[in-house]
Amino acid sequence: MNPVRKRRFILVSALVVGAATVIGLVLLGLRENINMFYLPSQVNSGEAPRDRSIRAGGMVLEKSWQRDELVSTFVLTDRQGSEFTVRYEGILPDLFREGQGVIVEGAIGADGVLAAREVLAKHDENYMPPELADMHLERPK
Amino acid sequence: MGILKTLWHRLGSPRWFFHMMAPWQTWLGGLALLLLLTGSFWGLVYAPQDYQQSHSFRIIYVHVPTVIVAQSVYMALGVSGFVLLVWRMKLADVALKAMVPFGMAMTALGLFTGAVWGRPTWGTWWEWTDARLISTLILLFLYFGLYALRESIASAEAAGRACAVLAIVGLVNIPIIKYSVEWWTTLHQGETLSMTGIKMPAEMYIPLLINILGMYCLFGYVVIARMRNEILRRERETNWVAAWLRGDGRTGMESMSEH
Incomplete structure (x- = not known):
């Protein structure tokens, strides 16, 4: 993979991980209320x-x-x-x-x-x- | 690996995709029709009724295939978005645009059939406190968002990238839909079909599997047809489209594979 694509790959992967972490923490906080x-x-x-x-x-x-x-x-x-x-x-x-x-x-x-x-x-x-x-x-x- | 790499490079060419997928479109369309007719007729007429729900359980033959495919379409959107952002592949943007209405329709149909089944079975059309119902409603809103976002940005390229970001972020909702019935107490029951076992007899689940397969074929057919349409629209100024319209598209392909 060329450097530009590699950088984008890391950025977009970070976006996925970041979004998952934020939503995961919110759900963990709301755990009791979602039941x-x-x-x-x-x-x-x-x-x-x-x-x-x-x-x-x-x-x-x-x-x-x-x-x-x-x-x-x-x-x-x-x-x-x-x-x-x-x-x-x-x-x-x-x-x-x-x-x-x-x-x-x-x-x-x-x-x-x-x-x-x-x-x-x-x-x-x-x-x-x-x-x-x-x-x-x-x-x- | 070599074949995959060649395929990956070929996917960079919308023109190659347009010609390559023509027979797939026909076959998947025919197969979808055959499977959905078989599965629906079998499920709605011949499958035995359920011991508790009697005939109303038959809505499962529409409900489960639509919601499964609705989620698969979204996963495909996420992958397309990823490929678009990292590799800037034109075809990924075409896919990102072409799949949205189909996924939206499947999600809406899944919610509707679920409500129709819920009324006699649970005693309610809709429950705002059920995690499975709400996460599926969010899926529908994500589809609305993807559609609206593309329409609201004038630059096609910017619109594609914005949709890609939304598609990727929305992927987080997919495992939430799947595990909602395990992580929280919900009105919605657990999965009847899963990797660990099928909780219905063969005479009930075979037509269901046929319909699920049929719905995936329909997904393939609709998306390929819409993607080919979109490719024609985007490349309408090119020589190969002009050649294809004149009816000598085949020769266009051969000259292409030479260079």
């Missing part, structure tokens, strides 16, 4: 703020979903010992079911129950046909 939701363990430990609206995500605990007209209550768990109750009035998304990952938005009251204004179903990366899914579910654990 979309709090985990059940963060809610239980008090890391998630009380008295104001937050988003929390976890799995809907099996056999915890109770429904009275449009009011649903269910337990959100991380399956590692942390869980809390959620109450929601409204129409749940199609994918809402026990064992499914969901994200809820609302404030945690004095009784420790999160009064949700919004419930979103989180889909995982697994796709399969219904017959295959039945086989997975029937398999003894």
